[in-house]
Amino acid sequence: VARQYRDLYSDWTVVQPELRRFQDHLMIRNARRIQDSHQEIHELLGMPMPVDANILITLATDAQTELVNVSRAITLHELMTLPDAPAIPAALAEASATMQALRTAIDQNQPPQKIGELWVRADEAWQMLAYYLGPLNNRQAEASIASVAQDLDSIQRTLGIQVQFNRNDMCRSAASLEEMADNLETLVQKWHSRPGNNQAALKNRVHQLVDACHALELAILRRQAPNVCRQQCDGIIGQWQQIRPALAQCTTPEALAINDMIATFTP
Known part of the structure; x- marks a missing residue:
């Protein structure tokens, strides 16, 4: 045969x-x-x-x-x-x-x-x-x-290419992602501190995004299984896709920085 x-x-x-x-x-x-x-x-x-x-x-x-x-x-x-x-x-x-x-x-x-x-x-x-x-x-x-x-x-x-992930690179990427999420939360808080722009739901979602990014970094540092890290990353992507459309509605002075964040924040 x-x-x-x-x-x-x-x-x-x-x-x-x-x-x-x-x-x-x-x-x-x-x-x-x-x-x-x-x-x-x-x-x-x-x-x-x-x-x-x-x-x-x-x-x-x-x-x-x-x-x-x-x-x-x-x-x-x-x-x-x-x-x-x-x-x-x-x-x-x-x-x-x-x-x-x-x-x-x-x-x-x-x-x-x-x-x-x-x-x-x-x-x-x-x-x-x-x-x-x-x-x-x-x-x-x-x-x-x-x-x-x-x-x-x-x-x-x-x-026959086998893709292997460098854990150090993953840690750096996760830390960078968490830092961007922190910066985004600061921008959203400034945006919603202005009159007529208080959306509690969006602020909560952004805060949850920060927590999720932090959890991903910890999972990588603790050397959890790749499938666990992958699931957490998928969860972050889902959260980001829900948040992103609302961010585009910003018309205050924070809009430029938020738009830059939209273009660079990629889980």
């Missing part, structure tokens, strides 16, 4: 690059699914997945193409309605630059470790952009967003 499957996979590696000539979105998506299925079959059979440079180039190119499609699909009006609109152009540029660097490294047949490092950077940049685009309601853009994520995931699986 293994020998027959190797022959089948060998045939696929020849056919797969040819499919891109059709420039058909549905065909490219199906080809990606077939490649992912091959990855799963290799794992089930206990066979090492050969790293095919042509497939990696195809995936990296598709990711870049879909990223461009994302930017083209979003109208200016849609962009301006997103809560993190000011931060999106820079995030898009960073995602584009890191994906180009990844594609170049693959083209140049650089060592797998180097390609893996560039993949991590590209994935981090993409995750940030995807977070900013989360509230978007645009089917065409959403389809391209899903395709980019799938392409990056396929590259990770093809290379």
Whole structure:
């Protein structure tokens, strides 16, 4: 069975690059699914997945193409309605630059470790952009967003990249997040100390956000399980998504600083 499957996979590696000539979105998506299925079959059979440079180039190119499609699909009006609109152009540029660097490294047949490092950077940049685009309601853009994520995931699986988290970096990030939450609470208190601007519910939510950020930092310092920290981070994201729309209503002198906070506070 293994020998027959190797022959089948060998045939696929020849056919797969040819499919891109059709420039058909549905065909490219199906080809990606077939490649992912091959990855799963290799794992089930206990066979090492050969790293095919042509497939990696195809995936990296598709990711870049879909990223461009994302930017083209979003109208200016849609962009301006997103809560993190000011931060999106820079995030898009960073995602584009890191994906180009990844594609170049693959083209140049650089060592797998180097390609893996560039993949991590590209994935981090993409995750940030995807977070900013989360509230978007645009089917065409959403389809391209899903395709980019799938392409990056396929590259990770093809290379066998294992993402490991540096606890020291996580501690620094959590401490920075808590500091920003503290600053936000100070701004909100100043805002609501002005006549006609007292919203107890918002102040309570911001205070709960500060507490949640502090709890996350403690969880990391106490070396709690990654899934516990991940759940706490997800909770912070949920709290932030509830708070963020209300912050945009600020019209007092604190508005500029609050808007800057909206653009930079990213759990």
